[in-house]
Amino acid sequence: MNFTREINRLTTGLLILLGIVALGATYWAVAGPDTILLRQDNPRRVQAEAQIHRGDIIDRNGTVVATSNINSDGSFTRQYLYPEMDSALGYASLRYGVGGAEAAFNTILRGDAPGQDFLTEFANGLMHRNQHGADIRLTFDLSIQQEAVKAMGTHKGSIVVLDIPTGQVLAMVSLPTYDPNTLDANWEALSQAPGKPFFNRTLQGAYQPGIALQTPLMAAALLANYPLGAPIDQATQSIKIGDVTIQCVTTPPSDVLTLQQAYAYGCPYPFAKMVKELGVETIQSGFNTFQLEHPPTLAGYVSTPLTQTTDISHFLFGTKDFTDNALGQGTITVSPLEMAVIAGAIFNDGNAPMPYSLLQIRQPDDTAWINDKTSYAPMPMLTANSARQMQTLMEAAVKNGAAQAASQAELTIGGHAALAYVGNTAQSWFIGFVSSGSNQGATIAVILEDTHDASLAAQIGGEVLAAVHTYQLTTTPLPKGGA
Template sequence: MNAPVRRLSLLVGALFAALLVSTTLIQYVFAADLNARGDNRRTLLATYARERGEILVGQDAVARSVPTDDEFRFQREYADGELYSHVTGFYSFYGASGGLEQAENALLSGASDKLFYRRVSDLFTGRSPQGATLETTLDPAVQQAASDGIGDNRGAAVALDPRTGAVLAMVSKPTYDPNSLAGHDLAALDETYQQLQGAENRPLVNRAIGGDLYPPGSVFKVVTAAAALSDGEYTADSVLPGGAELDLPLTDTPLPNFGNQPCSASGEVTLRQALITSCNPAFGDLGMKLGQDTLREQAAMFGFGDELSVPMRVTPSSIGADLNEPQLAQSAIGQFEDRVTPMQMAMVAAGVANDGIVMQPYLVESVIGSDLSVIESADPGELSEAVSPDVAETLTEMMVATVDEGTGRNAQIGGVQVAGKTGTAEHGEGRRAHAWFISFAPADDPQIAVAVVVEDGGESGEQTGGGAVAAPIARQMMEARLNR
């Protein structure tokens, strides 16, 4: 072979080798990154051409794919969109965003390994790939009651079945309509998305499980009371300071009671009376005597600090670290650096209701294939034993008394014994307090545990207390469940 032919052969061989290497890199090494690119129109069209699974509340689909006559073949449709927006999230050109659409995207799109055999079957039968259906644990009546109760206020509500951890309601306000983000008009969709992203009231944030979190205020006193009763040094009849304020070490600023009024005429209260009247001096003193390690450990037993998934990620709740005594007194009444989600406080109520056992919260009851076979079912599991059954019983009695004769009277339900605790959480100088309420019912056979927060006390004027604002919402939610 002469030299020119040899050189040409080498060049052709090198070109084939380069082609083989580049094809291999594209198809195997870089395939995932290329498919994930937002500007990959081919992948986008392929994704839209696949029918995503439904999201069910009861027997009704609150999210489903409907056929279209354009190149995308399907469009996501959300029934009662604003009511369930933070549960469903939305699916659009931005991909799966928020809620179950994002958290369970692999199942809904049909790409999950759990659907492997179904995909293999589709190859042989020629059926179009289809995502799995998610059956949620939500009770539509409780969800509606929570939404109606919060109304146009900012806030959130969560309801759990304390026996299983099933999420019965998850509402965050303000809300948005996911249908406005699911269309095929890119310009209109982008404009809507940018407006929602830039809105001061942050409607895309699910306040029930995330966001900036809230100071819990006096609903945290249930955790402090649990720590005291579990410590072995205290009973419901233990006597605590009950004046109008509590002198604190290391500072000239005392810890005042709500309204600067004494908790009792004698200046002393029992632990039971302290919870009924939500006495700040009593719980501040209790927190300092228990110590931060005891308080932090008790909070952890209720789930504080845990990385939870329902399957959406729940931002961990926390209390301050390295607290001095005045800070510890504030933390014991749910102030200072205490920060919680409504989900976490619903878990506190549910743990007390369930004889001290906190169940793992979950939102998906079952995963159903396109052939209606059940691929996966929820398996309720224990998260922790927060308190003993005896302590849970004592806390329940104290919380029932809080509703019967104390700050939680607005949560009373005729013929039903309700256990609850109010909260009024300060969060800045000159700002109205957040209104809180946690509860469960019936107290002797709990079927629902609830946490409600209304930011800045809602539209209630000066009545920002949890008993006036949040307790009626919780009552409506509990009634909706019990009156099924």
């Protein structure tokens, strides 16, 4: 009896052990390899990544700007074909991961996103075929991007160009940048470089707006029916904010100016006077129309600023002296993309375009492009009447004001040139638009970190807008999803 009981116990124990072994074998046969492969310290992971045929990145006009070349051992090397596209595309590195557009659309480019049918996926696994990602067609225009980089020269800063009314990002430049083809070899030096080449200034930049904030202030004036044409004595006098003395961006022909003339020449005193007269609630309402507390971004791109943007939904209330903030020399910071969207709202009769960069996807071994289905509805910011008045003011600033360097023969360009003071240095802004008629056009934001010459920012902006007109607006703009 006892012997039989012991035999039963031993049998039960052996069965349990065999069950554990079977479960373990099943786990390591099915899930275990992937678990090990996902470990950061597993060299097989790098080898497996190298076997993935990453999809091509193509500009809006069909030019391949990034591709994957196969090596003799069956692995792939990522190649970036145009250096002007570097800051927009980012990088894909076996050692350091992905950044920029490569990060935003990583699952598509790797082939992780659904799209293939079951039989294809099964056959690929059975035949041990390389994982093959899809190609993507982006909104970037190589020609415009090249012109923007050329116009920037050696300056540090950013340019972003949006198609209106679609919101498609035509160009996105952040300088200094890096060569993604040599990223692995130069990573350590790039990580410590004083110019912060990995920092995407267009999306992550948290810049002092300075006089560039006069554009939302003019919206507040229009909202309050403030007299734009009333003469203001001693309008060119400088004002002092903290330790900074702010003066007109360019010298007007007279000391007596209207508010709309002060806007054209970038003079701060008339706006300081207006801020005091209108008061905190009216100014706050004007700023709220531009959604400054909710800056736009590009889906999937890294866009967290070095210093988080202050929540300004009620930034004026309770402030002892709110003039600093209202005149752009306080705690408010903006990104170049945000300023381009504000210009877009003005040009688009009050409706701010939502920026995006993905047009289409093409699956491996397929010739058909599939439109991206994501919807990007515009955001109302201004009334059409106020927006059109702002268009007129910006066009006047290009004809006779501080933004005159942006003028291009036979083109309708509006803009605003501004300075922002950061410590003992100044940065130069230009925001503007070019029209091709019938509410079609493009907007731009330019920020130069290393010069106090706002006319240079305007000149660069004008040159790029002329290139946009040449390369993009003389043809039918691509609709959402491309052609």
